[in-house]
Amino acid sequence: MKRWEAFGAGLAVVASVVSNLGVNIQKYSHLSEAALPLRERRPYIRRPVWWVGFALVAFGSLGDFAAFGFATQSLVAALGGGATLVANVITAQFLNGENLYFTDVGGVLFVILGVVIIACIAEPNVEYPLPELETRFVRTPFVVYIVCVAVCAVSMLATIKGSVANRLKNQVYWSNRRQKKLMKQFELRVQRLEHRLLDMESKLVQITNVAVAPGGGASSAASMKQIREIMGANSPGSNEGADGDVEEGDRETRVAYYYAICSGIVGSITVLLAKCSAIMIALTLKGENQFKYGLTYVFLGGIFVCILVQTHFLNMATAMGDIMTVFPIFQACWISFSVVGGAIFYQEDDEPFSTSDKVFYPLALLSISVGVGLLVQHSSSTAADTKGKGGGNTAAKLRTGGNTTSFEDDVDDDDILLSADASMSSPLLPAGSREEEGYLHLTA
Template structure:
């Protein structure tokens, strides 16, 4: 390994640690937001803490981008991925309080072993001019690789779309929106009912005491209106919390893992485009201007688009799953697709694959696959049990409060009780004699 390649490898390690710290801060933002009432929760892009984590992620990405100018794509991806896995074990425990299981340790060790093997057999760094890069993008092996990657990403997204957890979440969101709409309509009916009662009292007072001044209390709506609206808001929030916890308790699918895989696939494309962009910038600095080609801007624009998509998928994964498991899966897919993509992209047609690559690349990828297999076995039974107990407890509390409040709600509903009847009298109880 040359001195500049060693510098690039060290820069990749530091950048990956900084980026992992940013991802864990974003996970902390997701956890903090989940503790807020459902009605007060915000999208992650509106949370200041999340943006501070994104700043570190961007800083780490810039470091990775600079590292691509000094070292090969496989070396940067392998060493950076291994360093961030070790950093994630420490940061996830300290910052987010996630436990470390034996399967997590074994999975991380297998992934790191595969990463070390890839780093040892990484090919030397070569800078190709832009016309040569353009020809490599249309080579048959790379076209086949891109097609397979696209099919894999689409299948993952289709699995997420059709998963039970996703359908349950959509049903709960629809139910909460419908409930809020009905409660707003109910609130309007209550206000109209109060106004009718107020008008009737005013008319009675005008008939009986036409010369007297009306009491001030009759000008404003009764205090019951404010109390009832507070009851409606609290009931809506409690129902939404219970429904959300029910989804967490029932959802045992692997949707966070699917999001992590999608993020890793898109991240591998980010690596390839970043490497090509770094090559064009390096050649331009050496005097060979590459910005006269339109493909250079496609590289840069595609890289930024892939970064945005990768960040979104990773946040979807970390917000719905444990970062101790989700992040290593993302890193494993990111490293695997980056290494395979780099090998396919930079392999020359007239050069046969060496025996070392034929042996050690499959061994490294197998070690990474075994590590991912151990990571997805992470037991979440205690988390589900806790969510179930919380859901049951909230359900019982909601049931008791709803029994106590039913009379208050029904007595204010004009469709159930008539304001002209005596207090506590139902319309179906038969005729009553007016007072």
Template sequence: MSSSNLTGFVLAVLSSAFIGSSFIIKKKGLQLASANGPRASVGGYGYLLQPLWWVGMITMIVGEIANFVAYIYAPAVLVTPLGALSIIVSAVLAHFLLKEKLQKMGMLGCLLCIVGSTVIVLHAPEEKSLSSVQEIWELAIQPAFLSYTASAIAVTLFLVLYCAPRHGQTNILVYTGICSIVGSLTVMSVKAVGIAIKLTLEGANQAFHFQAWVFAMVSVTCIIVQLNYLNMPFMIYHMI
């Protein structure tokens, strides 16, 4: 593993620890907020006044920053799978702090996360060197990626507008599906922003390219959508 990949690896692991912990802290905050107003699962936003929820949010932001920097140093194929380690952290903390018992299938799932992440990390390729955000843009406007993006947006809208109002309260796959699909676009756009920042720090200012701002806006939009729909299943289902 190269030094840059190793740096990305360490940052990604730290990111998973912070993000995994933030889920537990935020759920505790949501539980406290639901005692004094509408629950997040039915569209309530009282948790915004709950300090503990903000502690969890700050913890998540720290984790996301570490994750963001990891994308600058290492390829997405290495960083993204390590995000699964946040599941392990959440499962362990939920077991002890939220008293949510981890079943045998849950243990198997955690084991598979560890094995899968390890295999991918050990075989992660070196990242292709890029000299401009315009090169990323050329890759992003390829027909195959545009088709995937259009499909992801269409499925997300279907889940948000049709499935969430009808089945969101009874099927966790609705909200997790929204977060996961949007998350795939978040990874791509964040990686692009990370490369743009890295190139800028190296002396090739990317702020003058409109593509960098497009990637930044996509990143912010996707992150906001994920944060909104991530809160909802916390108040409907157990963490594990």
């Protein structure tokens, strides 16, 4: 490895660690915001702490961009990705207090193994002029690769859009606009509850009068039994729906994975554009002005757009899932697509893949895939713990944006919308009251 390539590799490692710290700070911002009442929450772009994390991510991205000027795309992606995975395990534990399981450690080790293999077989760093790069962008193998990547990304986004968790999120978002329409239904429920309370009061008065009547000593025990029966009739139902907790939680966790995969796919396009832009700048500094071509500005503008999209998807993933899991999945997809895309883009037509590349590239990608498979077990362990601890709950729960919405089995969509707004809780009973007749409350 040449000296400048070693410098580029080291720069990529440092930049990736700084970027990971920024992502974890953004996750900390999401967790802090989720602890606030619903009406006090802000979009992530309006949080100062989130912008601190974004500044670190931007600084790390600049370091990655500079590293592309000294080392190959595969080497920068592989070493930077491996370093940030190790940093994420430490930072996620100490900053965000997330649990670490043996499957997480095994998954990270498998991903790092794949990264090391890729780093060892990385192609040499070659600087192509813009006309040559333009030709490579329209070659059939690369066009096929871009189409496959686009289909994969669109499939992930379609899955997200059609998911149960995303539909519930949209329902919660529109709940405030539908309050006027739902108010009549809500008032009817309040009236029913008032009638029920009055009925209970009259029955209790009758029982009390019987209990204090002369010679009513024998009926005292019977009166207490009747009171318990009346109160028991208004207590919550059985623990049906507890199993729904795990199922619905797993569905939302998968949505976080889909966002992480989309972020990794867009990130791989960012890597390719950044490498091409770095070549343009390097050639310009050597006296071959590349800024006279319009495609150079397309590269630079494409980097900016891809970074914005990548950042948004990654923030959606970290807001909905554990960063201990979603960030390695993002990195694994980012590394895999970057390496495959770089190998296809820079492969010479007259130089087919060598035997070692045909063996080690699939081996590296297989190792990364096994690592991702172990990492996604993190949510299963968490769900099992939740089921063991909360098996006696009377309502199924579904996490939404960091909170948990409790709801009975027989409620409809309108009731779920009511639960999204703290102002729509029962005005007659405190949250958690046993006589609330299915009213919905957000719980931490």
